[in-house]
Structure formats: C-alpha cells, structure tokens
Amino acid sequence: MDWLSAVRSFVVLSDMGSFTKAADVIGVSASAMSKRIDWLEKQLGQTLFVRTTRQVSLNENGIRFLSYARNWVGQFDDMIEQAQGSELEPQGTLKIAATQAIGSSLLMPVIKQFLDKYENLTIHLNILTPGSPPDLEHDLVITSYYEEFDSAAHKGIRLADYQMTVFGAPSYLSQCEKITAIEDLAAHKMLLSNYYQKKGGIILEDGSLFDFSHYNFVSDHLDALMKAAIQGMGLIFISPQYVARELKQGVLIPVLPDLKSEVKQLWAYYPNTRFTPYKTRLFIDELKQSLTRLKTVI
Known part of the structure; x- marks a missing residue:
C-alpha cells in the first residue's frame, strides 16, 4: 500500500x-x-x-x-x-461552481464545447448561491467580483466586464405608456434575484442608486425569471449576456438602453496551489474566448 x-x-x-x-x-x-x-x-x-x-x-x-x-x-x-507538458490529454473530473444564471447562460455552451474536445474529462457543475464566497471544494468558481472576498487560499482571474440594464417583453411594453426616462420605471414592477432583493438596489453608471423597492417576483432560478419577463409579469434588470438568446429571439427587448449599472466584473477563482491544473487552465481559456465572442455579437 x-x-x-x-x-x-x-x-x-x-x-x-x-x-x-x-x-x-x-x-x-x-x-x-x-x-x-x-x-x-x-x-x-x-x-x-x-x-x-x-x-x-x-x-x-x-x-x-x-x-x-x-x-x-x-x-x-x-x-x-x-x-x-501541454500535449497531455486532460483527464479526470473538473468540479465547477457558479450561480444558476451564470451556469445556464454562460457556462453550458462552453462546457459542451469543452467536453466535445476532451472526451476523457468529466465536469461537475454545482450551484453557487449568489453572494456566496468561493470555496476550496471546487476546482473552479465562476462568480461576480466581491471586494470583501480576500483569501490567501485562492487565486483569481478577471474574465470579463459587464453592465446590467433593463429588459421587457414586447407584449408587455405595448400595453403600457412608453418608457422614456428612469422616473417612468416607478410605475412598473421589477423581477429580481434574491441577492438584489436583499440589497434593495443597484448602483448605476453615473453613481446614483436605482431603487428595487417595486417588485412582484423574486427567484434565483434564471429560467423562472426569464419566463416571468417573457410573460409580461414585469421588467428585469440583468446583463445582456444572460439574455442573449431571448434578445436574438425577440421575446425580450431593451428598455432605456442608455440606463446601465456600474461596471461589474466576472471572475474565476481557483485554489492557490503552486501549479494550476492543466484542465483548469484549459477551461478558463475556453471560457474567456467564449465571452469575447459573445460580447462582439451583443
């Protein structure tokens, strides 16, 4: 033994x-x-x-x-x-954690491409509660950047910058008065994740606070939020990358396109070991390339 x-x-x-x-x-x-x-x-x-x-x-x-x-x-x-060396065919299991929104909208297309390339790999994708810090149980944690998170046990790499904006269903918007200013949003309900419902608002590009006091549906389930928005239950404040499919299909459209959140960051965190696993580095590279392509088509 x-x-x-x-x-x-x-x-x-x-x-x-x-x-x-x-x-x-x-x-x-x-x-x-x-x-x-x-x-x-x-x-x-x-x-x-x-x-x-x-x-x-x-x-x-x-x-x-x-x-x-x-x-x-x-x-x-x-x-x-x-x-x-890098000619090695990656094998084994890659354990990834991400919020449901990131996993469904950003990671799943990358995971499919990655597994098509490397058939000897297995990927475990687990749900990370929004606002939760990265842990050492996963090889890779994909989440928004949090200033309060400072762990010597982790390394981190900035994947992409993004901003959030407001979207709604054409059927919903056609039944209400035209929205031309941020003040008009007070007459509408927002669809929120639990994280933003607890925060109560989001900082905008100009430094002001957009209040989330008017809302009628809260969920961490992205598909449920998308269906609620498409069904005209309210407006959703979200990153365009998360709704790229819905925008392409025309079931959601921008509301006040110039109204944007402050710039936010998407990061990848992984254990701070002397050598970063080859499969981890490969997946990060694949994800960064995918995010770059996605940004150019939105």
Whole structure:
C-alpha cells in the first residue's frame, strides 16, 4: 500500500459516500477500497469515517483531513501535468461552481464545447448561491467580483466586464405608456434575484442608486425569471449576456438602453496551489474566448 493511492481513495470516498461507487471511480473492487481506507486510518492513528449499512460519511477527523488531502492529491496531479507538458490529454473530473444564471447562460455552451474536445474529462457543475464566497471544494468558481472576498487560499482571474440594464417583453411594453426616462420605471414592477432583493438596489453608471423597492417576483432560478419577463409579469434588470438568446429571439427587448449599472466584473477563482491544473487552465481559456465572442455579437 502507498500513501498516494490511499489518500486519493479517501478523497473519492468522501465525495461519493459509498465504497461501491468510490471503487467504480477508482477502478478497484469494494474490498480493495476498504483495505486502502483501513490502511490510511491505521497510519494516521484515527478513524476518518462514520460507517453505516447505507452510507459512509466523514467524521470530524475526516473533515479536517479532507482539505489537506485534496490539496496534496491536487498538487501531485499538477506536478505530473506540468512534467508531461501541454500535449497531455486532460483527464479526470473538473468540479465547477457558479450561480444558476451564470451556469445556464454562460457556462453550458462552453462546457459542451469543452467536453466535445476532451472526451476523457468529466465536469461537475454545482450551484453557487449568489453572494456566496468561493470555496476550496471546487476546482473552479465562476462568480461576480466581491471586494470583501480576500483569501490567501485562492487565486483569481478577471474574465470579463459587464453592465446590467433593463429588459421587457414586447407584449408587455405595448400595453403600457412608453418608457422614456428612469422616473417612468416607478410605475412598473421589477423581477429580481434574491441577492438584489436583499440589497434593495443597484448602483448605476453615473453613481446614483436605482431603487428595487417595486417588485412582484423574486427567484434565483434564471429560467423562472426569464419566463416571468417573457410573460409580461414585469421588467428585469440583468446583463445582456444572460439574455442573449431571448434578445436574438425577440421575446425580450431593451428598455432605456442608455440606463446601465456600474461596471461589474466576472471572475474565476481557483485554489492557490503552486501549479494550476492543466484542465483548469484549459477551461478558463475556453471560457474567456467564449465571452469575447459573445460580447462582439451583443
């Protein structure tokens, strides 16, 4: 038995919560997986899991050990990728977290292109609550830039700048008086994410505050917000990149196109290790190229 095999098995088992599922991922039998974990626990002098007949979960020792284990296994994989060079075909799993809006509108087309190129890769895309800081459980976290987030455990790269503006359905706008100034918006309800409902407003390009006190629908589900806007339930203040499909289809159109939020930033955060995994760097490059293309057509 060796440390690398045992620690790698530990990380996979913590993710899968099942000896059988973890063994399938690693490519060994369930009994071999169990022996690796037993060996690791004996070497450390402590148990790492709570075992029941249905599942396996980390105990307090395991939770503390997991971050170190992920970091060590990740650094080893990074070292191998760096040594083999950029001709290496990326393999394994890339765990990404993003808000539902970013995942649906920006990431899914990139993920499809990426997996078409690299068939030996698997991508896990998890939902990040708007306003939540990046965590070390993911290889990559795509989110808006937050000044209050300052973690030595992360690296970050600025992907793109964007601004938010107001959109509505043609059917809705045709039934109300023409909107010609920001003051006219007071007569209309806004469709908001939970994040902006809690903030109560957004800073505009000129530094003033646009008040979100008038709203009738709140959700973090982008598809629900889009359907609400298309059905004429109200107006939506959002980045054009998130509604590119709806704009192309003509089911949403700009309202007061010159009314824009302050410039906001989209960032990619990833663990601050000595070597950034090759698959992470490849995905960031693919995403940046996609965002550049998207910006030119909006």
